Amino acid sequence: RKEVEQDPGPFNVPEGATVAFNCTYSNSASQSFFWYRQDCRKEPKLLMSVYSSGNEDGRFTAQLNRASQYISLLIRDSKLSDSATYLCVVETIKAAGNKLTFGGGTRVLVKP
Amino acid sequence: DTGVSQDPRHKITKRGQNVTFRCDPISEHNRLYWYRQTLGQGPEFLTYFQNEAQLEKSRLLSDRFSAERPKGSFSTLEIQRTEQGDSAMYLCASTSSLGQGLFRPYEQYFGPGTRLTVT
Numbered sequence: 001r002k003e004v005e006q007d008p009g010p011f012n013v014p015e016g017a018t019v020a021f022n023c024t025y026s027n028s029a030s031q032s033f034f035w036y037r038q039d040c041r042k043e044p045k046l047l048m049s050v051y052s053s054g055n056e057d058g059r060f061t062a063q064l065n066r067a068s069q070y071i072s073l074l075i076r077d078s079k080l081s082d083s084a085t086y087l088c089v090v091e092t093i094k095a096a097g098n099k100l101t102f103g104g105g106t107r108v109l110v111k112p
Numbered sequence: 113d114t115g116v117s118q119d120p121r122h123k124i125t126k127r128g129q130n131v132t133f134r135c136d137p138i139s140e141h142n143r144l145y146w147y148r149q150t151l152g153q154g155p156e157f158l159t160y161f162q163n164e165a166q167l168e169k170s171r172l173l174s175d176r177f178s179a180e181r182p183k184g185s186f187s188t189l190e191i192q193r194t195e196q197g198d199s200a201m202y203l204c205a206s207t208s209s210l211g212q213g214l215f216r217p218y219e220q221y222f223g224p225g226t227r228l229t230v231t
Contacts, residue, residue, distance in 0.1 A: 008152065043114070043203060043222035044155065087154050097143060097167055098207075100220060102154030 003027055004103035006088050013078045013110045020074040021106045023088030032091035032098075033064055035073050037084045038105065044087055047073075078110045114138070116223035118204050124229045125194055132190045133226045137206030144187050145220060146179055147203040148172065155203055161187060194230045201225040 006023040013019045025033075033050040048055065050062040050071050061074040071088055088103035115138040125131050137144050142163050147155035158177070159169045163184040173179075176194075181187040191198055205220040 004154075041227075043224050045114075045222070046219055089154075094168075097160055097162055098218060099157060099160070099168070100145075101157070102147075104152065104154050 001026060002104070003101045004088055004090050006103035006106045008104055009107040009109075011106065011108045013075075013082075013108060015078055015080060015110055015112050017078050018074065018076050019078060019108060020072060021086070021108075022070050022072045023103045023106075024068075024070045025088075025090045025101075026069070027090065027092060027101075028069065029092060030090040030101075031093050033071050034089040034091065034100075035060075035062055035071075036087040036089055036102070038087055039084050044102075047086070075108070078108075080110050080112065083108060083110045114221040114223065116204060116206050116221050118202075118223040118226050120226055121224060122227045122229075124231065127196060127230055128193055130190065130192045131194060131228065132188055133202055133228075135187045135189070135204030135206075135223055137186070137204070138208075138221060139185075141206035141208045141221075142184070143207045143209075144181055145205045145207075146187070146189050147205065149201045149203055149225070150199075158189075158202075191228075194228075196230045199228055199230045201227050 035047040036044040037047045038044040050064045054063045059076045063072045085105040087105045090101045117136045119134045144161045146158040149155040161181040176192045179189045203225045204223045207220045
């Protein structure tokens with residue numbers, strides 16, 4: 001079983017619609033959680049951190065459920081520019097350093 | 113552009129050849145990570161440096177792989193006797209425990225990657 005699992009999609013989303021997707025993680029000792037965005041053939045870039053209380057950044061809302069070990073991302077009023085792969089990332093903090101474990105990514109295609 | 117550079121951006125090599133990639137992190141970032149990403153997958157951790165010390169290596173890093181960060185600045189990743197299964201994007205990321213300017217502490221900033229194709 002992978003440490004971080006995501007639905008690979010693609011999620012085909014009409015422009016202006018709302019889309020939401022989850023990821024699950026297996027390591028209960030994981031301490032920090034993130035969503036990264038990766039455009040085709042580009043490097044991953046941090047989209048937002050995910051906090052237990054839930055957090056919002058503009059049209060993006062992230063939620064963390066530690067009891068069920070899943071993270072969610074919701075995108076409201078989707079734009080064409082939101083088309084990308086969204087990577088769920090879990091961080092484990094060790095004495096030697098912080099280790100990021102990535103999910104396989106969820107592909108989102110926003111269409112006019 | 114995150115400030116992390118990688119060279120070359122693309123490399124095509126024949127099976128059995130050795131290849132070396134270079135990563136230049138954001139200056140004064142003391143931590144440097146190497147990842148490998150294949151098509152349709154997320155990046156997988158390979159190894160990690162704090163300054164010049166290599167502190168962790170993934171089981172993915174076979175004996176054919178070696179990484180160095182001799183002066184605690186740039187890093188190299190060498191693959192010996194390449195195999196077709198080594199074809200992937202090799203990503204480098206850097207971070208620091210201290211924030212500097214626009215760079216947030218502990219956030220990993222990725223370079224553009226080196227795309228390796230083994231024929």
